[in-house]
Amino acid sequence: MNAQTALSAAIPFAVPASRWDEAHAATLSPAQLLLYRSNLLGSDLTVTNFGGGNTSAKLTETDPLTGEAVEVLWVKGSGGDIGSMKLDGFATLYQAKLLGLEAHYAGPDDDDKMVGFLPHCTFNLNGRAASIDTPLHSLLPFAHVDHVHPDAIIALAASSGGEDATKAIWGGTIGWLPWKRPGYTLGVMLRDYVRANPGVKGVMLAGHGIICWADTAKACYEHTISLIADAARYLNAAQGSRPAFGGEVVAPNPDRAAIAADLMPRLRGFMTGARRKLGHFSDDAEALEFVGSKDFQRLAALGTSCPDHFLRTKIAPLTLDPARLADDAYLAQQIADYRALYAAYYERCKRPNSPTMRDPNPVVVLVPGVGRITFATDKTTARLAGEFYGNAINVMRGAEAIGAYIALDEQEAFDIEYWLLEEAKLQRMPAPKPMVGKIALVTGGAGGIGAASAARLLKDGACVLLADRDAAAVEDVRAGFAKQFGKDVVRAAVCDVTDEAQIQAAFDICAREFGGLDILVANAGIASSAAIEDTTLDLWNRNYDVLARGYFLTARAAWPLLKRMKEQGGTSVVFIGSKNGVAAATNASAYASAKAAANHLARCLALEGAPAGIRVNTVNPDAVIRGSRIWDGDWRKERAGAHGIDPGSELEEHYRQRSMLKRDVLPEDIAEAVYFLAGEMSAKSTGNMINVDAGNAQAFTR
Numbered sequence: 287m288n289a290q291t292a293l294s295a296a297i298p299f300a301v302p303a304s305r306w307d308e309a310h311a312a313t314l315s316p317a318q319l320l321l322y323r324s325n326l327l328g329s330d331l332t333v334t335n336f337g338g339g340n341t342s343a344k345l346t347e348t349d350p351l352t353g354e355a356v357e358v359l360w361v362k363g364s365g366g367d368i369g370s371m372k373l374d375g376f377a378t379l380y381q382a383k384l385l386g387l388e389a390h391y392a393g394p395d396d397d398d399k400m401v402g403f404l405p406h407c408t409f410n411l412n413g414r415a416a417s418i419d420t421p422l423h424s425l426l427p428f429a430h431v432d433h434v435h436p437d438a439i440i441a442l443a444a445s446s447g448g449e450d451a452t453k454a455i456w457g458g459t460i461g462w463l464p465w466k467r468p469g470y471t472l473g474v475m476l477r478d479y480v481r482a483n484p485g486v487k488g489v490m491l492a493g494h495g496i497i498c499w500a501d502t503a504k505a506c507y508e509h510t511i512s513l514i515a516d517a518a519r520y521l522n523a524a525q526g527s528r529p530a531f532g533g534e535v536v537a538p539n540p541d542r543a544a545i546a547a548d549l550m551p552r553l554r555g556f557m558t559g560a561r562r563k564l565g566h567f568s569d570d571a572e573a574l575e576f577v578g579s580k581d582f583q584r585l586a587a588l589g590t591s592c593p594d595h596f597l598r599t600k601i602a603p604l605t606l607d608p609a610r611l612a613d614d615a616y617l618a619q620q621i622a623d624y625r626a627l628y629a630a631y632y633e634r635c636k637r638p639n640s641p642t643m644r645d646p647n648p649v650v651v652l653v654p655g656v657g658r659i660t661f662a663t664d665k666t667t668a669r670l671a672g673e674f675y676g677n678a679i680n681v682m683r684g685a686e687a688i689g690a691y692i693a694l695d696e697q698e699a700f701d702i703e704y705w706l707l708e709e710a711k712l713q714r715m716p717a718p719k720p721m722v723g724k725i726a727l728v729t730g731g732a733g734g735i736g737a738a739s740a741a742r743l744l745k746d747g748a749c750v751l752l753a754d755r756d757a758a759a760v761e762d763v764r765a766g767f768a769k770q771f772g773k774d775v776v777r778a779a780v781c782d783v784t785d786e787a788q789i790q791a792a793f794d795i796c797a798r799e800f801g802g803l804d805i806l807v808a809n810a811g812i813a814s815s816a817a818i819e820d821t822t823l824d825l826w827n828r829n830y831d832v833l834a835r836g837y838f839l840t841a842r843a844a845w846p847l848l849k850r851m852k853e854q855g856g857t858s859v860v861f862i863g864s865k866n867g868v869a870a871a872t873n874a875s876a877y878a879s880a881k882a883a884a885n886h887l888a889r890c891l892a893l894e895g896a897p898a899g900i901r902v903n904t905v906n907p908d909a910v911i912r913g914s915r916i917w918d919g920d921w922r923k924e925r926a927g928a929h930g931i932d933p934g935s936e937l938e939e940h941y942r943q944r945s946m947l948k949r950d951v952l953p954e955d956i957a958e959a960v961y962f963l964a965g966e967m968s969a970k971s972t973g974n975m976i977n978v979d980a981g982n983a984q985a986f987t988r
């Protein structure tokens with residue numbers, strides 16, 4: 287790497303094309319056409335970012351009370367995403383009542399008050415809340431209106447050259463309004479602008495996006511697409527073959543994935559606060575081009591422009607010096623400095639009625655040569671914050687190609703971030719599930735107890751990495767959980783717990799995919815049955831390799847990650863032991879003694895881990911047959927043989943009758959004990975064992 291700038295051309299903007307299917311559209315009702323158009327726009331990420339924008343149609347409906355035909359505004363409701371929304375995502379409001387609201391409006395100070403009137407205009411008892419953008423749609427006299435925030439459009443809207451570019455691209459057909467926070471006042475400004483400029487077909491909203499319209503759903507959709515395509519082509523021509531952001535000064539580091547895996551748990555450890563953070567790493571081309579560029583520091587410090595971007599990413603990112611990443615003191619200081627800067631911003635901008643300061647930790651962390659890391663209190667929010675910063679990078683690239691990038695004014699940004707209406711929305715959110723913010727790694731994650739434990743943790747909000755030596759099986763389980771719990775919260779790694787390198791790789795994946803580790807469930811196991819004289823050295827070693835050495839290796843690999851979370855309430859290791867780790871067994875000395883070694887290892891680690899806030903406890907199951915991969919094989923036949931019964935039908939009954947409570951022990955029963963020991967309910971327990979065996983006097987600890 288040297289100061290010479292590389293000369294590769296800037297990444298171009300995608301040019302969208304219409305995806306309208308007339309045959310499909312012909313089958314749809316007017317409201318369904320609005321939904322179709324919205325989904326088409328929102329599912330094309332070159333058109334709009336996640337959730338971004340809103341669409342509307344003014345349709346004729348029958349009033350349920352009077353039976354009369356009335357004009358109803360269908361407009362995307364508050365929250366949600368136009369790409370994936372359904373018909374129930376639209377608010378429906380009497381257009382005549384919406385227009386009548388202007389009698390209550392005296393000026394910009396009334397914006398918040400006007401939001402309170404919107405529910406009074408609801409048509410047909412629709413419970414979907416109307417968004418603050420509703421006046422933009424109701425006050426314009428057009429049947430179909432789209433408002434979107436595509437990168438290519440915001441690049442114009444956030445550039446010193448944007449207004450001239452707008453004239454150059456569209457002549458006078460697309461207007462330009464200066465920055466104004468979304469709300470009723472912006473709607474009035476827009477309506478007045480259109481009255482004063484008859485014939486305009488859309489208006490650029492500076493620092494924000496675009497709003498445009500047409501007479502039919504299809505024409506509106508195609509109009510929106512063509513405006514974005516025009517902007518993208520214009521920016522691509524302006525970028526030409528020049529490199530973006532002044533050219534590359536730091537090349538992508540080929541070891542960046544490993545650097546991220548090392549860095550993320552350390553950053554996460556320093557980001558103390560009310561809730562733990564989940565991390566998300568990206569080294570996509572846009573991120574690397576930006577963080578490695580000459581203009582990186584100057585532009586990053588300016589912060590993002592579009593309110594959508596800025597609400598997700600905070601006022602500005604934290605940037606790190608790639609030469610100092612190994613230095614913990616440096617990282618801690620950088621985060622402390624960021625928090626102090628954020629607090630100073632809050633103090634500078636707060637108003638008498640502002641809500642109290644929110645979490646001051648950085649959301650976006652940028653490292654030249656490495657990429658972009660984002661942190662949030664759940665994985666999906668962390669991923670989306672990263673994607674929004676990716677949008678912001680595109681905006682800066684385009685804006686700089688036609689002029690100078692203009693960020694949102696600090697006070698305007700603050701007023702949006704700490705808007706009382708936004709605060710009310712946050713206060714209405716349900717309390718997070720108990721495991722939200724926690725990251726778990728489960729070995730043997732494709733088997734009965736492993737998968738059940740993972741499911742229990744996922745159900746209450748944890749993120750889980752499933753580690754298993756069976757690649758196909760663990761991918762199956764991952765895919766099932768992704769469907770059930772969401773794709774963001776579960777990952778899989780192929781890992782044989784006897785292989786040191788594979789174990790390290792699995793923990794590295796966990797660190798890079800989620801940001802660190804809070805919970806280790808050491809569960810991968812085998813079992814064997816043989817009389818002592820028939821126990822070969824191989825058989826003995828196999829048991830000790832998996833059950834003693836494997837537990838040692840996984841715990842040792844987890845340790846440096848777990849230690850990082852001491853200041854945030856500590857971490858938990860759960861060993862899956864066995865009744866046979868406590869009670870002697872005939873014809874299973876290799877298995878039972880290896881389990882006993884693991885049980886004692888847990889106690890030793892409990893002692894050693896306590897000063898670092900690491901708790902270590904053991905769950906001792908017995909005879910968990912259903913879903914077990916151990917019981918699929920020879921172990922079933924061997925144990926049936928040892929008890930002199932049929933391995934097919936009699937085994938479950940045998941174990942049930944052998945238990946004191948006469949009950950089956952299921953993987954889900956073990957998972958409940960794992961969940962208890964992993965979570966805050968057992969925060970003051972370490973070095974313990976819980977037997978989950980339907981009662982077995984031999985295994986009573988004494």
Ligand SMILES: [Zn+2]
Nearest residue numbers: 339433435495
């Ligand atoms: Zn908007």
